[in-house]
Amino acid sequence: MARADTLARARTLDRPDLAYLVRFPAADGAGETELTWAELARDTDWVAARLREHGLTAGQRALLTMSGFEGFWGHAAIGALRSLKVTYGIAEAMGWDHRRTSVFHRELRPHAVIGLSAETLEGLSGAADLGELFRPTAVVLARPAAVPMLRAVGVPACLFSPLGPALALECPERAGAHVNAAEWRIGERDGELSVAAGEQRASPLAETPLGVAGRVVAGRCACGSDDPRVLFGEADQLS
Numbered sequence: 001m002a003r004a005d006t007l008a009r010a011r012t013l014d015r016p017d018l019a020y021l022v023r024f025p026a027a028d029g030a031g032e033t034e035l036t037w038a039e040l041a042r043d044t045d046w047v048a049a050r051l052r053e054h055g056l057t058a059g060q061r062a063l064l065t066m067s068g069f070e071g072f073w074g075h076a077a078i079g080a081l082r083s084l085k086v087t088y089g090i091a092e093a094m095g096w097d098h099r100r101t102s103v104f105h106r107e108l109r110p111h112a113v114i115g116l117s118a119e120t121l122e123g124l125s126g127a128a129d130l131g132e133l134f135r136p137t138a139v140v141l142a143r144p145a146a147v148p149m150l151r152a153v154g155v156p157a158c159l160f161s162p163l164g165p166a167l168a169l170e171c172p173e174r175a176g177a178h179v180n181a182a183e184w185r186i187g188e189r190d191g192e193l194s195v196a197a198g199e200q201r202a203s204p205l206a207e208t209p210l211g212v213a214g215r216v217v218a219g220r221c222a223c224g225s226d227d228p229r230v231l232f233g234e235a236d237q238l239s
């Protein structure tokens with residue numbers, strides 16, 4: 001058992017700067033970068049600001065659906081929910097765990113569902129009407145493949161997606177998913193998205209094609225943010 005004096009001594013130890021080694025899917029296999037505690041803290045602040053724009057506030061409840069290997073953004077999202085004093089539950093985003101999403105959604109009655117995947121929706125659709133399930137949920141932030149499935153049944157879902165080591169999060173304007181321009185440079189070539197470390201980032205990442213179809217929208221969003229926005233999908237079916 002940890003004793004108070006043991007914890008006090010532990011607090012005086014040097015803490016390494018490195019929080020995570022991030023591996024992410026890229027066009028030519030796995031990309032890699034580092035993530036320091038300072039970067040994670042800034043990412044967390046950015047996510048908290050985005051969730052605040054969606055109206056998340058103290059005393060509400062949220063359901064986060066993510067996979068264990070997505071810890072680099074999951075940690076930022078969890079930290080953001082904690083800083084907003086939003087109570088949260090976590091379900092795995094892979095299809096086999098859709099029942100946990102269903103149980104949490106029924107029992108927690110969350111104000112927000114964050115990170116909903118197409119695999120989870122496909123699992124749920126066997127036993128439930130997706131529109132009836134999620135229309136009463138005030139904020140639904142879903143992955144690119146899940147957003148059209150939700151909008152088709154009258155759920156005004158917003159985009160939420162890992163983008164390499166970055167996170168893309170759509171504001172209530174639903175005009176594309178914002179990426180933090182202070183931390184990342186998002187590019188587009190031949191209809192495919194790429195990411196590189198931005199000026200603030202201490203951990204290096206050269207421009208890395210992600211093998212993800214999409215388009216970058218520059219210019220100020222109606223929400224007032226100058227962070228660039230990402231639209232996912234082929235040119236003729238962008239969401």
Ligand SMILES: [Zn+2]
Pocket residue numbers: 170171172173175178221222223224225
């Ligand atoms: Zn916006």
